Amino acid sequence: MDTTPVALPDLTGRTAIVTGANSGLGLETTRILAGAGARVVMAVRDEAKGRAAAEGIRGETEVRRLDLADLASVRAFAAGWTDDIHLLVNNAGIMAVPKARTVDGFELQFGVNHFGHFALTNLLLGRVTGRVVTVSSGLHASVPGIDFDDVDFERGYTPYRAYGRSKLANLLFTLELQRRLTEVGSPVLSVAAHPGYAATNLQGHAANPLSRAFTAIGNRLFAQSAAAGALPTIYAATQPMPPAGFAGPRGGMRGAPTLCGRSSAAKDGGAARRLWELSEERTGVTFPIKA
Template identity: 70%
Template structure:
């Protein structure tokens, strides 16, 4: 890890929730936050794997079950929550998988990467006091926009197209969440990050064997470590950045290196699409933005 890449303040006495924290970027993010004094709740689908991963964390880590492909699980996680959340990291995700659907009938990549996190964030938001960081990808640039007429991509599914749409949705979600937080007078900040090209187990689930083979070669020759890939998330979570900021590596066209503010596609700045996606997401999940003003 580039230890001097981010100056991280002491985080003692604070609580973080990190989704998908049992491996890859989520585990590396958990390790950094815990070393800096945070109590990290590792929100994972497989509790046994989560407990095994927690043994590698130097600090306070607690494992709780969360399946983002099941809205009942998301609601249960939020319903059982008690106490403040200083940092929510929407990290979990699936990448370029064969077509399938979540328990609630959503295309899996959109359902897990966006809709599950959308519901989780809004349900937990009354507890959040600091930041919401959502992990996107520069593959969002492959999506020209959200296909509102065919969100599940039934008329043209490809694994990469679905992944790109879900990662664009992450950035549009962050944009609209920040707008709503400001309108509600909330001090909470919504930011996003991407890891560049980081060697994690995410690529191993790709549907296309040729693509998977290219990922193996790329991981060996180009990719940075998972630990370095987690640094943009840490940057977005701890540094002085504006609302809706997007952090990522600054070398090799955003593939690797120390983190800083990153650019995004024109489609990811589309505030009209962001509001429409929010409305559609509320309709699909049955979860709405909470009345934060009433709780102030």
């Protein structure tokens, strides 16, 4: 794998958790981190698939079950954790799926992509020594904001609008997490990344069959590989980054990773704080570090 756009440090002795690590961007992220010496815990919903994926990785890996659509599973994963965590990579996600609910009643995409990672991060945060990297998407800019009166999309659900809203939530979460970490003097860094247009199986679960067909063609003709799509995550995890920084492909959709911009809605500190308060209320999980 060509990782020349990122000067990888030696991660020997460091532990990383990567959610959704059995395929796509998560698998490639795991492969790179393990290759640099990290012990990588692959947090996956299907342990059998996780173990099969781990067999093809050179380096130290461990597979643990985590279902982000079930807060009981998130709590169980965190309760079983006793080690320091150098990197927490919130990578797992679902995209443009039919309308559904999580075990806890959240709209599925917002529940998995945001609420699940929100709860996981805060439950593990006391163990994190380095960075929290949250994977968003360029499609965060496709929505003007979050409707706090209808987070569960009771009205007007469309798969891509719900996805865009969940990816905007990822960036607002990154922003508010960093504000809180800075406020209490924590050295932990909260950053985000997006892969551009990468060929993964994420789009294969889209609700619309026509959309899936067009995506399959686009993946073959225009997308960069999943390995290339993982590089912005690796950049955010290992390179100098500003607090709440956002990394993505230099060309927007593809190219070497670099710092990138975000929509005005993703810079809204007031919305970020409101989302955090709502997330605490909905998940029952709060920021664990006191000043």
